[in-house]
Amino acid sequence: MVRGRICRLLVRDVRFPTSLGGHGSDAMHTDPDYSAAYVVLETDAEDGLKGYGLTFTLGKGTEVVVCAVNALAHHVLNKDLRDIVSDFRGFYRQLTSDGQLRWIGPEKGVVHLATAALLNAVWDLWAKQEGKPLWKLLVDMDPRTLLSCIDFRYITDVLTEEEAYEILQKGQVGKKEREGQMLMHGYPAYTTSCAWLGYSDDTLKQLCTEALKDGWTRFKVKVGADLQDDIRRCRLIRNMIGPEKTLMMDANQRWDVPEAVEWMSKLAEFKPLWIEEPTSPDDILGHAAISEALVPLGIGIATGEQCHNRVIFKQLLQAKALQFLQIDSCRLGSVNENLSVLLMAKKFEIPVCPHAGGVGLCELVQHLIIFDFISISASLENRMCEYVNHLHEHFRYPVVIKKASYMPPKDAGYSTEMKEESVKKHQYPHGEVWKKLLAAQEN
Numbered sequence: 001m002v003r004g005r006i007c008r009l010l011v012r013d014v015r016f017p018t019s020l021g022g023h024g025s026d027a028m029h030t031d032p033d034y035s036a037a038y039v040v041l042e043t044d045a046e047d048g049l050k051g052y053g054l055t056f057t058l059g060k061g062t063e064v065v066v067c068a069v070n071a072l073a074h075h076v077l078n079k080d081l082r083d084i085v086s087d088f089r090g091f092y093r094q095l096t097s098d099g100q101l102r103w104i105g106p107e108k109g110v111v112h113l114a115t116a117a118l119l120n121a122v123w124d125l126w127a128k129q130e131g132k133p134l135w136k137l138l139v140d141m142d143p144r145t146l147l148s149c150i151d152f153r154y155i156t157d158v159l160t161e162e163e164a165y166e167i168l169q170k171g172q173v174g175k176k177e178r179e180g181q182m183l184m185h186g187y188p189a190y191t192t193s194c195a196w197l198g199y200s201d202d203t204l205k206q207l208c209t210e211a212l213k214d215g216w217t218r219f220k221v222k223v224g225a226d227l228q229d230d231i232r233r234c235r236l237i238r239n240m241i242g243p244e245k246t247l248m249m250d251a252n253q254r255w256d257v258p259e260a261v262e263w264m265s266k267l268a269e270f271k272p273l274w275i276e277e278p279t280s281p282d283d284i285l286g287h288a289a290i291s292e293a294l295v296p297l298g299i300g301i302a303t304g305e306q307c308h309n310r311v312i313f314k315q316l317l318q319a320k321a322l323q324f325l326q327i328d329s330c331r332l333g334s335v336n337e338n339l340s341v342l343l344m345a346k347k348f349e350i351p352v353c354p355h356a357g358g359v360g361l362c363e364l365v366q367h368l369i370i371f372d373f374i375s376i377s378a379s380l381e382n383r384m385c386e387y388v389n390h391l392h393e394h395f396r397y398p399v400v401i402k403k404a405s406y407m408p409p410k411d412a413g414y415s416t417e418m419k420e421e422s423v424k425k426h427q428y429p430h431g432e433v434w435k436k437l438l439a440a441q442e443n
Contacts, residue, residue, distance in 0.1 A: 002082045002129055004043030006373060009077055011060045011069040014038045014054075014418070015428040016359060016391055017437060021414070022198030023390055024058075024357070026252040027224030029200065029292075033059030034359040036067050036393060037114065038423060039121045043081060051125025055117035055330040056358040061110075062428065066116035076118055085126055088149040092119070092336045095152070108308035112333060113381070119334030120364065124414035125433040133409040134335070135367040138287070139179060139374050143168035150340045154311045156320065164343045178374045184342060186405030187370050189387040190218030191247065192357055195237055197222040204321045208240045218246040218384055224254035227263060234270040250276035253306070257286040261293040274302040274324050287321035288397035299372045300324055305355035306331060310340045317348045324382070326355045329364035342372050352377065357388035362399045364414040366406045394422035 015035035018024050024032040035058060041051035057065060075095050084091045095115050096107050105111040127134040138146065143165055152161050194207040211219070221237050224232040238247060249272045255263060260278035267275075275294070279286045282302060291301040300323030307313055309332060317323050326346045327338050345352050354369050356362040369385045377383070385406055392398035397419045400407040409415050425432045 002085055002126060004045030004047075004049075005078060005080050006040040006041050006076055007044045007078070008040075009069075010040045010042075010421060011066050011073075012038045013066050013357075013428045014423055015059055015434065017433065018390060019059070022196055024388075025196045025198030025199060026222040026250065027254040029058055035059050035062045035072065035428070036116050036359050037062055037069055037071060038418060039117045041121045041125055042077070043079075043125070045129075046186055047129070049125060049128045050417075051118045051121040051123075051128070052414070053124060053334075054360050054416055054418075055120070056361055056415075059111070063109050064100060065113050065117070068101075068110045069423055071116055071182025072098070072114055073120060074431065075294070076122070081122075081125060081129070081152065084122060088096075089151050090337060090422075092149070092333060093150050093153070096333060107311075107333065110280060112181060112309065113330060114332045116274040116332065117335045119336060119415060120329070120416055121241070123335050124416045128413040131412050132361060133367065134414040135374075135408060137400045138335070138339075138367070138371040139175070143172075146339065149291070149336050150343075152340065153315050153345065157312050157345050159340070161346055164340075165317075165345050167343055167376060171378060172224070173269040174378060175374055178215055178378060182370050182374060182408050186407040187373060188218075188405050189401060190246070190366050190382045191216050191387055191389075192220045192250075193220060193388045193390070195221035195233070197225060201233075204236065205240065207235060211236065212241065214379060214404070215329040218248070219405070220248040220250055222252065223249045223267065223275075224251035224263070226361075227266060230241060230263075230267060234267055238270045248274050248276065250279050253277045253280055255279055257283070260290045264294055264299055266289075266299065266390050268297040268299060272299055274300040276302040276326070277305070278303075282308075282312070284312070284315045284319050284321055287316060288319040292325065302326055302353060304328065309333070309338050310344070312342045316345055317350060322350065324353045325350050326353055326386075327365070327368065328355045329361060329368060330358075330416050331355075335368065342368070342376050346376050351379070351382040353383060354385050356386040357390070359391045360395065360416060361416075362387055362392070362406075363395055363397070366399055367408065367414060370406070370408050390426060394418050394426075411431045 018034045019031040036054040039053040127137045303325035304326030354365040397411045398417045
């Protein structure tokens with residue numbers, strides 16, 4: 001039973017100093033501190049339940065996202081949760097179409113990241129009130145109710161609401177069996193934790209050895225800074241994992257279009273399944289050109305973690321610019337917008353392999369990809385979800401990985417709630433961790 005008026009909104013700047021260990025480092029982001037603008041919604045309902053939401057950042061700039069959340073707060077405060085979810089499309093559009101704030105978007109950048117944090121908190125609260133994990137809330141939802149959460153504006157030339165309804169209706173067939181399959185075996189994952197660009201060879205070897213022992217069969221390596229070093233590292237990791245395991249590569253937007261084609265032709269000997277973000281995330285036609293050039297080499301294009309919105313995804317699909325689509329639970333406008341992209345991907349029969357990692361991204365996106373399999377795609381062919389093993393200990397309901405697969409969360413909500421002690425310690429700049437670090441820097 002959905003209930004309660006949202007009477008309080010708190011947003012905090014939470015940062016983890018991951019740059020100290022080179023965790024998360026790639027060709028473009030050499031010293032990331034995994035961080036989040038962390039939102040808490042409280043209602044006047046007697047159940048005392050709170051909604052927790054976050055959007056992922058890399059440290060500097062988190063304070064800007066916090067400002068954007070506060071700028072949007074008036075759209076959420078004093079709203080009845082029942083009114084929000086009964087017209088979720090209208091509420092989504094209200095947030096993304098603010099007559100003044102829209103100017104510094106629209107539906108992209110800092111304002112959209114802030115929108116995602118707020119909406120993630122709303123979804124968490126809704127799922128908690130229904131007593132279900134978010135994936136189950138979505139799976140059990142009537143198709144028409146589900147579609148009423150989606151803003152179809154700007155994508156009806158590719159996907160109408162009626163087409164989306166037909167996809168969901170077809171997805172009803174075999175749904176119970178697929179849900180049982182997920183509960184028993186989980187959703188296949190791949191690891192990015194072994195081969196960050198800032199890791200030494202010894203660290204890479206050690207982490208690869210441990211991952212192989214733990215049953216991982218799919219590995220991603222960061223590339224793009226130095227070709228000869230990439231060749232050396234890719235040879236090292238391919239020799240370690242063997243020819244039968246799956247290897248992916250990620251350039252994190254480092255290259256121009258011709259450079260991407262030339263670089264990947266030199267790395268093709270290592271048989272990568274895909275090259276991720278080979279060029280600017282906004283260059284749709286550039287991705288299409290790279291895709292066409294790499295088809296003869298058997299290398300696919302994966303992109304999406306920095307894709308602004310459903311409109312860019314629409315064009316990537318239209319232009320045949322990607323073979324693997326990577327949704328992100330914080331870059332897009334929360335569950336609402338991700339639903340529209342999952343449905344478009346199904347129409348184009350492009351596998352979805354979500355971006356995760358960061359802080360909390362694994363916790364969030366597992367719900368979306370499990371729902372996708374059960375209710376939309378009905379396929380695991382060429383599909384897997386990213387996993388990194390950082391920072392899960394700071395969450396109340398951390399991901400559960402068994403046999404290199406995400407096991408469906410059982411706790412109600414969106415798995416977004418952090419431990420309060422962790423939040424206090426890592427709040428920037430006055431938390432205990434940052435006080436020490438900043439004082440050391442001054443000395």
